[in-house]
Amino acid sequence: MSSKYVTLYSDIVSKIENGSYLTNSKLPSESCLMEQYEMSRDTVRKALHVLEQNGYILKIKGKGSFVMDFSKFDFPVSGLTSFKELAGKLNLRTNTFVQTLELVPSNSFLKKQLDLTGDEMVWKVVRTREIEGKKIILDKDYFNNTYIPFLTKESCQDSIYKHIEEEIGLQIGFANKEITVEPCSEEDRRMLDLENYNMVAVVKSTVHLQDGSLFQYSESRHRPDKFKFTDFARRIQLN
Secondary structure (H helix, E strand, C coil): CCHHHHHHHHHHHHHCCCCCCCCEEEEEHHHHHHHHHHCCCCCCCCCHHHHHHHHCCEEEEEECCCCCCCCCCEEECCCCCCCHHHHHHHCCCCEEEEEEEEEEEHHHHHHHCCCCHHHHHEEEEEEEEEECCCCEEEEEEEECCCCCCCCCCHHHCCCHHHHHHHHEEEEEEEEEEEEEEECCHHHHHHCCCCCCCCEEEEEEEEEEEEECEEEEEEEEEEEEEEEEEEEECCCCCCC
């Protein structure tokens, strides 16, 4: 990775975050950046490309590069926090729209994700999450019907975890999570306000009860400019 490219990228990010470049303002042209930083056009273009990929700018053909709203919502990776709990903590204006709620037969994919061996039925729940007037999360959840015997549209709009813990009486324990960046699917484009983004951040989780029972597989697809995934790490000395 070119050190010159990293230098330019980091400097522009710093100027965006400290307010030197304001939201919706136009960045200096490629030629100006080349002259200012004494860099080649290829180096400048590479830096601008990664700035766009990371949600800092939007490049419009024939017009230039414009600063995006870089404010992002902290999304904890290590915890098991429901969307309702997160929205309340961050004091966000949100809506949840239930697109699908149905009991479906488990196919080979769901059998693998939920460690099913027979003909178990699975609750399929698809929800779009609107934050501050923009639909920016698509949640696709699958629950083993053995543990979750009933779901209602009301509980899906409110909080499924609240329903599981308070109405069914189960205790949610832990999850394994995988975070990737993937090209937008047609479903993403249809259900989310993606604007000009062609990638989504995807969090795939398998969730267990406190006794270790695997009861949920979820795939949460996020517009990349609105989230930063956070965690706390402690160094452990290995013998």
